[in-house]
Amino acid sequence: MVETSGLIxxxxxxSIGTQTLDVVTRLAERGERWDVIGLAAGWNVDRVAExxxxxxxxxxxxxxxxxxxxxxxxxxxxxxAVGGEGIEELLRLDGAGTVxxxxxxxxxxxxxxDALDLDLTVAxxxxxxxxxxxxxVRDRLAAGRGCLVPIDSELSALAQxxxxxxxxxxxxxxxxxxxxxxxxxPLEALGEVxxxxxxxxxxxxxGRRITVDSTTMVNKGFEVVEAHxxxxxxxxxxxxLVHPSPVVHxxxxxxxxxxIAHAGPADMRSPIQYALSGSRRVDIGLxxxxxxxxxxxxxxxxxADRFPAFGVVLRAARxxxxxxxxxxxxxxxxxxxFLCGDLPFTMIASELDRILTDWIAHAPVGGAAEPKxxxxxxxxxxxxxxxxxxxxxxxxxxx
Numbered sequence: 001m002v003e004t005s006g007l008i009x010x011x012x013x014x015s016i017g018t019q020t021l022d023v024v025t026r027l028a029e030r031g032e033r034w035d036v037i038g039l040a041a042g043w044n045v046d047r048v049a050e051x052x053x054x055x056x057x058x059x060x061x062x063x064x065x066x067x068x069x070x071x072x073x074x075x076x077x078x079x080x081a082v083g084g085e086g087i088e089e090l091l092r093l094d095g096a097g098t099v100x101x102x103x104x105x106x107x108x109x110x111x112x113x114d115a116l117d118l119d120l121t122v123a124x125x126x127x128x129x130x131x132x133x134x135x136x137v138r139d140r141l142a143a144g145r146g147c148l149v150p151i152d153s154e155l156s157a158l159a160q161x162x163x164x165x166x167x168x169x170x171x172x173x174x175x176x177x178x179x180x181x182x183x184x185x186p187l188e189a190l191g192e193v194x195x196x197x198x199x200x201x202x203x204x205x206x207g208r209r210i211t212v213d214s215t216t217m218v219n220k221g222f223e224v225v226e227a228h229x230x231x232x233x234x235x236x237x238x239x240x241l242v243h244p245s246p247v248v249h250x251x252x253x254x255x256x257x258x259x260i261a262h263a264g265p266a267d268m269r270s271p272i273q274y275a276l277s278g279s280r281r282v283d284i285g286l287x288x289x290x291x292x293x294x295x296x297x298x299x300x301x302x303x304a305d306r307f308p309a310f311g312v313v314l315r316a317a318r319x320x321x322x323x324x325x326x327x328x329x330x331x332x333x334x335x336x337x338f339l340c341g342d343l344p345f346t347m348i349a350s351e352l353d354r355i356l357t358d359w360i361a362h363a364p365v366g367g368a369a370e371p372k373x374x375x376x377x378x379x380x381x382x383x384x385x386x387x388x389x390x391x392x393x394x395x396x397x398x399x
Contacts, residue, residue, distance in 0.1 A: 005097025006037035007276075008090055010111055012051055013044040015207055016102035016125045016151065016268060021051060023272045026284035032277065038090040040103075043067060049074035058093060061086035087111050091118055098276065100151070101126040104207060105332050106325070106380050109133045113373075116146030123275040125151040127222045132325045132376055134229035148230070149275045155226055156271035157249035157262035159279075162231060164252065164260045173233060174251040175223050176243035177302070180215030182345075183244060187306060191346045195339045212335045216348055217302070218327075221313025225324065228317070235317060240310070242300040247293050265289045309349035316356055321371040322379035323360060329380040330355045333387035342389065355386045 007024065011017045017039075024034045040061040041048035052060050052075045061081045062068050068080045081089050091099065091114055098121045101108050108126030113136055115122050124130070130137055141148060150156050154175045162170065181198050182190060198215050199208060213219035217240075224238050241251075251261045264270055265287060273284055304311055309331075316323040334351050337343040343351070359379070 005035075006093065006095040007034045008038040008040075008093070008096055008099045009036065009102065010040040010087065010090075010099060010108070011042075011102035011104060011126075012039040013041040013047040014102055014104065016272070017041075017100070018047075018051075019269050020100050020102065020272050020276075021055065023269050023276060023284060024055075026269075027273070027276065027282065030282060030284065032282065034276070035095070037093050037095060040087055040090060045070050045074070052078050059086075059090050061090050084110070088114060091115050091120065096120055098123060100272075100276075101129065102151075104209060106132060106329060109376075110373075112137060113140065116140040116148070119146050121147040121149065123149050123151050123272070127152065127219070127226060128328055130226045130229045131222045131328050132321070132380070133373070134225060134324075135321055135371060136373065136376075138229055149279075150226070150230060151268075151271050151275050152223060152226065153266075153268060153271050154223055154249050155230060156274055157264070158227060158231065158252070160274070161250055161252040161260045161262050165254050167232075169254045169256075170233075170237075170252060171255050172237050172239060172253045173227065173231070174239040174241050174253070175220065175227065176241050176246050176248055176250065176299070177217060177220045178214065178246045179242045179244055179300075180211075180217075182215055183242070183306075190306075191344045193345050195341070198338075198345065208339060209332065209335050212338060212348075213331065216345075217307035217310035218313055218331050218348075218352075220302075221310045221317070222328070224314065225317050235314065240302045242302055243298065244300075245293070245297050247289060247297060248299075263289060263294060307349075309352055312349060312352045312356055319360060322363070322375055323356060325376045325379040326359045326383040327352060327356055329383035330387040333384050337387075337389070351387065355383055358386065359383070 009017050009020050036055040036057050038059045039048055039051055039057050042063045045067045048060060049071055059079050059081060062071055065082055068082050071080050099115045100123045101112055102125040106128050109129050109132050112122055112129035150159060158173055181200055182193060199211050210219055220240050227233050227238050228235055248261050248263045251259055253259050267286055269286055273282055313327055316327040330352055334348045338345055338348055
């Protein structure tokens with residue numbers, strides 16, 4: 001039996017978290033035992049109670065004191081903590097080795113930084129850790145603090161393709177995008193689409209925000225930022241292709257004209273297994289990809305008129321870290337407004353553009369290449385206020 005270090009799962013009740021625990025079970029059946037020592041969840045107390053009964057972690061963290069009280073009733077004897085302080089305690093558990101960060105949104109940044117500072121391996125599904133804090137993460141890794149491995153399917157696929165040659169031999173890389181649920185909807189009809197339509201993703205089963213972001217292509221812009229920091233890749237050398245299937249997740253073009261592509265089923269458990277197993281391929285009983293599914297695969301250029309929000313994200317990426325923090329925070333609020341019926345779908349992109357433009361115009365210092373964490377958090381808070389209905393934030397008062 002292969003013994004491995006303790007595993008902590010942040011965001012255990014979400015899509016990535018639940019699939020991580022399924023992968024852990026499958027690996028155990030094949031002799032690779034993970035000791036799940038900690039779980040962190042938000043408000044789904046019933047689900048995390050089920051998980052706690054199954055894996056018996058040493059500590060479970062939930063978002064609010066009321067949830068902690070209920071969890072103690074559901075799982076007598078279980079040690080429970082609350083909020084950010086609870087996550088800090090979780091990361092410091094004796095025997096911790098790997099942290100799966102599947103938290104949603106900007107709340108995932110500080111746990112990533114803290115885990116790296118503690119020299120842990122972070123299996124990263126939280127895009128915002130790099131979208132907002134890419135420079136901070138990069139500096140910690142350069143100083144030899146911790147290790148970072150991607151769980152996102154496209155970033156994991158890209159990492160696997162890059163193993164086919166030396167970095168100096170790479171000409172370009174490409175990430176694929178399904179195009180979401182509205183790829184065939186006429187442009188003039190996009191303003192009338194409902195949240196129910198957008199959330200019915202044809203391929204992936206994901207959380208609500210990321211499903212909307214995959215349709216606006218904000219999510220793919222975030223992945224471009226991730227690729228930039230994970231692989232030290234210039235933005236100009238990262239392409240995005242719309243691939244409706246999708247069976248190909250990433251491609252790398254080498255200087256001799258050779259293309260290496262990663263193809264596989266749309267199953268997040270595959271990149272999770274690859275990350276947990278130290279970039280080894282383990283048969284955990286997942287179905288493969290029939291080669292017939294590659295027949296007729298289409299690759300289309302990204303249409304800027306259909307996906308204007310993608311361009312906004314890339315503009316923020318090139319401007320600097322606090323601009324990325326602004327776009328991420330504003331997007332979180334705008335997506336929630338759309339899901340609540342308070343904002344038309346097409347206004348997600350236009351509002352993102354307005355807010356980013358306002359930030360850049362009034363806070364040029366926000367583009368600093370090496371930001372401090374407090375500057376990023378300030379930009380995050382300002383953008384959330386700017387994205388809410390009736391916001392009257394004055395640009396000159398930000399800094």
